[in-house]
Amino acid sequence: MPTVEVLPSKPGVSAGAGWAYTTLPPANAVSVPASTGGRGARNRHSNFENTAARQRQINSRISDLEKDNYRDVHIPLPKKESGARASARSKTTSTQNVRRILLSQKTFVNHLADEEALNPTFRSRRASTAEEGDEMDLDNTTPADECALEDGESGGPPLGYARAVSRPSRRPSRTFCEICGYWGTYRCGKCGARYCGLECGGVHQETRCQKFF
């Protein structure tokens, strides 16, 4: 029997005033399978979403979803053609600046770090910890009406990359069954994966479960 846990419909996460979408998963709509997790396990698991381990899981998945290729591959430039065409196209000499730029292997993250070292106000003060919750980033939430308005009216200089990022959503979060994509009402007590019911839970246990604890 898999270790399962029904997630309580959390009090206090009702949608904020005026929000149109309150698509909470039907938390207790399904009969409760027996839990063999015991009290200790249950407490441990109900905090699972806020653990650093869970946050690492999420971060690693997000960085996978941002990749250009599934595997890291090096794709070299095609070999230089010889003869007239190649020489018509490429200059024989480049400036020192250009040579330096072409040889640079810096990634975007490197450039961003340089920028923030030079100009600390561009840095987001938001800590990227799991406990961060919905705490607002004060950097970009100064209400507009306190900014300079009439005289030389403007929205100020560019915010910089880190401070321009969206604040977290105010909506309650949703979870989905990893097997079929329906609401993820249950959570695997071993690895934290979500599933919708007994059938998908069984498939998960047999084929997918990556024991986490």
Added chain:
Amino acid sequence: MPPRTLIVDNGAYTIKTGFLKVIPSYSDCHLIPNCIARSRDRRSLVGTQLETCRDFGGMAFRRPVEKGYLVNWEAEKEIWDRTFLEPESPVYVDAPSATTLVLTEAPNAPLSLQNNTDQIVFEEYEFAEYLRYVGPATIPWNDLPALFSGQPPTPPPTKPAEAALIVDTGFSHTHIYTTLLGQPWNSATRRIDIGGKFLTNYLKELVSLRTWNMMEEPYLISQVKEAVCFVSTDFSGDLERCKRLRLPQNPIVRDYVLPDYNTGKGGFARNHIPKQRGPAAPDDEQVMVLGNERFAVPELLFNPADVGLKQAGVVECVLQALEMVPERMRPVLLANIVLTGGNANIPGFQQRFEQELRPLAPSEAAIRVAKPHDPEKFVWLGAARMACDEEFMKRRKATRKEYMEHGLLYCQKKMAGEDVRAGGEVAVKDTATERDRRENRTHRRR
């Protein structure tokens, strides 16, 4: 002789580029894949060479634009050289030294990347004149009043639109970008780290977990995405429908017949044919069945938290942006919302956007949302029309001569509209005209 002007919207997925004509139109804009692709037989395909390829199986991509910003010039130069310096190219630049380059960048680009780009443009390509400008900031030069009223655009030059709230959703990310009197309102810029690539990878992850292992097939999956995905206007309802109904009656489920690279037969989407239903489906075809993935994937644009990303979706971000704008400006922005970028083309995007925004906005506010005919090329078109604004261009563009004489910083200040050493009077005049325009506008408001 007036120099030719080349407009380049240098996107992560495609370069949108073409020469400026008297009346710019979408048809002058070419789409060049901004990548070096590597096929499984280990050939490297640069830019448009990708179009000659018939086998996209296992193809890998190197993209010079990372997270929406031009990072790798080694690869970009290879693509630019073939695009702009080869006589066969439709955008062949025969004489950069007699050409003005207008180049777009994403908002909030790191300075070191801007430095690199500016140096390459002046020192390697030796363009005569150059203006680097934030992509969505060119949108107000489009004829937005005509767009909202469904009229054909007035030929340029026109002055920038009074107000625009731009939702620019591209390959790397999505921006909410606000302009008033053509000027960006920088504090209201918001970025969501969800774009077309993220959606493709999410679809790839879902189908690989559920049906076919497609982890090495980003090209195919992006085609599947374009063929079947839509934004739901009733997310929980559609999720229920997918769960409760057995396949044959399910109105959402679709088949994607996978391409056969051996025979050259392309992939395509069709209504679902159940396997056991006899001869309708040929036996040898391989079919990917898609259900709730069709709408759960683009849903990320509205709910990034569905994959654990601690960011708000496009509509919530519009409200975050509006908070940063003076209250009296908010109504005019809500009435001038423009959707651009490739994801704006996903069926249902505009309907869902309007549906979510309406109840969140003040009930007396008029909301107008427009999607241009070609959202992918709309920034290019805006940049082209901006280039027709001679007075603006004269103020902002930097010349190679200025670069040689006054250096990089001078040119960057000029392009950013800041005071420059030798041209203090430019800035003064600027403020005066701006103030006039503002005052006119304020009177109209009241």
